[in-house]
Amino acid sequence: MTTTTQNLKIIPLGGLEEVGRNMTIFEYGDDIIIVDMGLQFPEEDMPGIDYIIPNTAYLKDKRDKIHGIIITHGHYDHIGAIPHSMKRLGNPPIYTTALTRGIILKRQDDFPEAPKLDIRQINKDSKIKLGCFNIEFFHVNHNIPDGVGLVIETPVGKIVHTGDFKFDHSPIGDEPADISRISEIANGGILALMSDSTNAEKPGHSISEKDIQDNLEIIFKESSGRIIIATFASLISRIQEVVNLAEKYDRKVAVDGYSMKMNTQIAKKLGYIKAQKGTLIKINQIKDYPNGKVVVVCTGAQGEGNAVLMRIANKEHRNIQIQKSDAVAFSSSVVPGNERTVQGLKDILWRQGARVYHYQMMDIHAGGHAQVEDLKMMINLIKPKFFIPIHGNYYMLKLHGEIAESIGIDTKNIMVAGNGNIISVNQNSIELSKEKVPANYVMVDGLGVGDVGQVVLRDRQSMAEEGMFVIITVIDSKTGKVRGEPDIISRGFVYLRESKELLNQTREKVKKIVEQTSSDEHTVNWSYVKDNIRDKIGQFLYTKTQRRPMVLPVVIEI
C-alpha cells in the first residue's frame, strides 16, 4: 500500500496540449477515478496512423485503485480510447448518460477482441460514490445531447469539471444548460473549476441552435429541388433541426452514412430525436418521392474520402447523383487540416450543378464550445478558488487563464498545466509536482497500438517526400567483382521508364564503387561497401535530380 497523501492529485493524460485525447485522473490516497478516455486524430506528419490515444502507463500498477470511469459525453475525443485501453486498466465500470452509453456500446462492437464493458447509466440527477469521491452532475449544452458536467466532492474540497460545454438558451432537441443548478452547486463553495478552453480565442457568445435552424430554413424556402445537408455524424441536434424543417415544409428525411445512421438510430430509440411517423425514410426510398419532397442528411462535410458526400461527388453513391436543382449545405465548420479538401469538394458539387451553401456564406453551423463571454459566465457562476483551464492547445488554456484573471481570479490561483503534469491541490494551495507521468502519444495503426514510433514515422515521411531506391548487388566472393548488373528497385523517386539513362549510370557507378572498395582491402568489409554505396549513390542522385531518395544498398556475397 502506498502512503496516503493530504493532497488531491489531478493528472491529465491528454487534452491539455491538443484538442482531443481527453483523459484525466483524480487520485486521492488509494482512490482513483478517471474522467473521459478519448482519441485524437493524427497530425499531418503522421501518415498512415489511424488515431492517437493517451498513454496509460501510470495506471499500470494501480488498476485495483480505479473505482470507475466517468464519461462526460459521446464524442470520440472523449470515448475513443475505450476499446483500446479498458483491458489494460482492468475493465473498471463506466458511468455515463443513456445516449453516451449507447454510442460507446455500439462502437465497442467494432472491436470483438475488446472486453465486455460494464456501463452504469446515470442521469443529471444521479449521485454516485466512488471510493472517497462523491460525484454529482449538471446538464450542459454541447453539439451532442446528454452531455454533463461534474461536481466531484473530494476530501480536499469540491472540484467542478465542465466537460465540453456551451450555454444555449434555445437549443433544439435539448434543454438549456441548467444555470440554476450550476449556481446552486457553487453555493457550497468550489475549490477548483476545470473548464473547457476550446473556444477561448473566440470573442462573444456562441450562436444558438435555434438561429442555425432559422438559417437552414432559408435553404428550405429557396430550394425547389432536393436538399442535401452534410454535417458531423454525431450532431444529433442538427439532425433534429432538419427533421423539424422537413416536417414544416412537407419533405421526407433520409439519413445516410454509417456512423450517422447508427447515432440517429440510438438517439431516436432513446428519445433524443423526435420525428413524426413517416418523416424518416431510407436512402433508397428517395427515388419514390419528387425532388422537392426530399432532404438527405449525411456525413462527409469534412471531405472525408469514404463519407457519403464524397461518394456522391465521385458518382459512386448508389442512390444519389447530383442534379441541377440540388441544394447542398455544409452545416459544419472545417476541421483544421481539411480546408483544401473541402474546397475541392465544393468545386466538384458546384460543377455538377448543385447550389452549395457554406458556413462562410451564412450561419448554418454553431460550434459546441463556449466562447469568451460564456466562459466568463461559467467562472462567475462557479466562483472557484482555483481555476484550471482544460481541453485545448496550450495557447487556448493560456488565453482562458487570462479570461479568468480579467474577471477576478487571482493569478497565482490559475493553473495552466500540461499533459502528464501532476496537479497537487488542497484547501490552500495548487501546484505542479516536479515529477511527471508518461503522457506521450500512443499511435494506433491497424492492429498495432503503440508499435509505430518516431523511427517508422520518419521513414514514412522521408519516403513520401523523396521516394526510395534499393540497390541489390551480387558479388563474387572470390574475385570481389559484381556479378551481372546490380538490380535497382525504386518507388516514388523518378518515373523509372523514363529514367533508363540515370539507372544505367547508377549501375555503372555501383560496380565501380564495389570494385574500388573491395580491392582496397584484404578482407572485404561489406558494411563499409554498403556505406560507400549509400553515400556516393545518394550524392550522385542528388546531383542529377536535386532529390534525396532513401538509398538502401543490399550486398549479396556468393
Add this chain to the structure above:
Amino acid sequence: MTTTTQNLKIIPLGGLEEVGRNMTIFEYGDDIIIVDMGLQFPEEDMPGIDYIIPNTAYLKDKRDKIHGIIITHGHYDHIGAIPHSMKRLGNPPIYTTALTRGIILKRQDDFPEAPKLDIRQINKDSKIKLGCFNIEFFHVNHNIPDGVGLVIETPVGKIVHTGDFKFDHSPIGDEPADISRISEIANGGILALMSDSTNAEKPGHSISEKDIQDNLEIIFKESSGRIIIATFASLISRIQEVVNLAEKYDRKVAVDGYSMKMNTQIAKKLGYIKAQKGTLIKINQIKDYPNGKVVVVCTGAQGEGNAVLMRIANKEHRNIQIQKSDAVAFSSSVVPGNERTVQGLKDILWRQGARVYHYQMMDIHAGGHAQVEDLKMMINLIKPKFFIPIHGNYYMLKLHGEIAESIGIDTKNIMVAGNGNIISVNQNSIELSKEKVPANYVMVDGLGVGDVGQVVLRDRQSMAEEGMFVIITVIDSKTGKVRGEPDIISRGFVYLRESKELLNQTREKVKKIVEQTSSDEHTVNWSYVKDNIRDKIGQFLYTKTQRRPMVLPVVIEI
C-alpha cells in the same frame, strides 16, 4: 500560317480551378499575348512536390506569335513559373512595373540555367502595343505594391483584366486604387471584364491597411519588451506599417528571413518602403538595443519549417530566443492546410513565455482581395457586356458570377470557364469552344519539371501510409531452393527490432512459397514466383497487422 479567326480567344492555362498558377493567353489571328505566369503550392496528396506550374504545350508551336508577357504583380502565383517556362516559350519580352521587375529578376538568380530575361518596365500610365493588342494599365491595391489591372484593346473590343485587386481608400505606402481612371476607362465601352474572384465568398468590404496599422499600434502600446511580427515575405505594406509604428514609438526594425530581406531591399531601393535613416537595423544588431527598443519583422507566420519564426521557436535562431516579455504577432491569415502547424507553433511560443497575438483575436491582417461589395463596385464601374470571373476555385467563380447577375449582368453574358477552355469572344457573343487545350498540373520536384506523374505520386502516398517491404531471395537454379535466408528490407511498416518474430515467420513463408511454386513446373517462371510472394506475403502481413505495406519481391537466380 494559320487562318485568321474573327474571334478573340481567351485561354486560361491556370488560375480558374484553384487559387494560384495564374496564366492566361489572349490570341487573335497570329498575335498572342500572355498575362501572368504563376505557380501553385502542392496539395496534401502531393508529397515531395515543390510546386505546380501551368502546362504550356499549347504554345509549343506558337512561340513566334508571342509578342510579350504582361505580369500584373510580383506574387509567386503570378510570376513563379517564369524561370521554368520562359525558355520553352522562346523567352519573349516581359512587361511589368518596377517592383515586380525587381522581384522577378531577383528570383531568376536562383535559376542559373534559365535564360536571361528581357524585362521592359512599364508604369500605370504606359501604353504598349503588342501585335494587334493595345494595352493600358490602371493602379489597383493588393497586398503587394505596384499591382496593375489591364485594359487590352483587341480587334473585337476592350477587355479589362483586374489582376488581383482590392480597393483600399487608406492604404499604407501606396496610393488608393485609381477609381476615377477605372471609371474613365469604362467610358469607351468595355466588351468583357475579367475580375478576381478569390474573396467572392466573403461578404462586405475588405479592411483598410490603415485599420491594420491602428490595430498593430495596440501591440506597440501594450508591449514593454521586444515585438516580433511575422507576416508574408511579400507584404511590403505591412513592413511599412511596422516601420511607421517603430518610428513613432522609438524602436528599431530588423527584417529577417531570406525572401523578406530581399523584397525589403528591392522595395526600399525603388522607394516602396520609406524609412528614416537608422530605423532599419540588421538582425544581429538587436542585442545592442534594450528589448523595448526593438521590433523584428520576419517570415514564418504559416509555420513553415525553415522560416524565421519556426527557427526562433525551435531555438535554432542565431540572434533571437523567446523571452518572457516578448510579444509575437501573426500578422497574416492562415493558408488552408497550415492550420494545425500554426496552432502548434503558437503553443510553443506561448509556452516559451511570449504573448501571442493572432488575427482571430484582433484585426492585424487584411487580405489582398476584393470582397463582395468591392466586387460589385468594380462591375458597376466597368459596366462590361460580358463578365468572366477569374482567379479562384470553381465555386468562387460561380459565386462571383452570381454577384454579377445580382447587379444586372445578363446570365447568358457571364462565362464561368475552366483551365484549358478556349473562350471565344466577339462583339456579339461569348462561348466556349468544344476543344480544350492541355492545362493539367505540371509538377516541379527538384530539377525535374513534369517528370513526377501519377505513378510516382501514388507510390509516395502508399509508402507514406503503409511503408514498404522488400524481400530478396537468392535461389539456386539447380535445386530450385532458396539459398540461405531471404533478406528483408522494410521501412515505415513496423519497427523491425521489435518485430523479429514476424520477420522470421515471413522468411519461412517465403521459402515455402518459392519451393512450392518452383517445384510445380519444369521451367521456373520467376515472374510467377514473384507474383506469388507479393500476394501471399501481402496477405500474411495484413492478417498479422492490418497494414498493407508495398511488398516488393526480388528473386536472384544463381
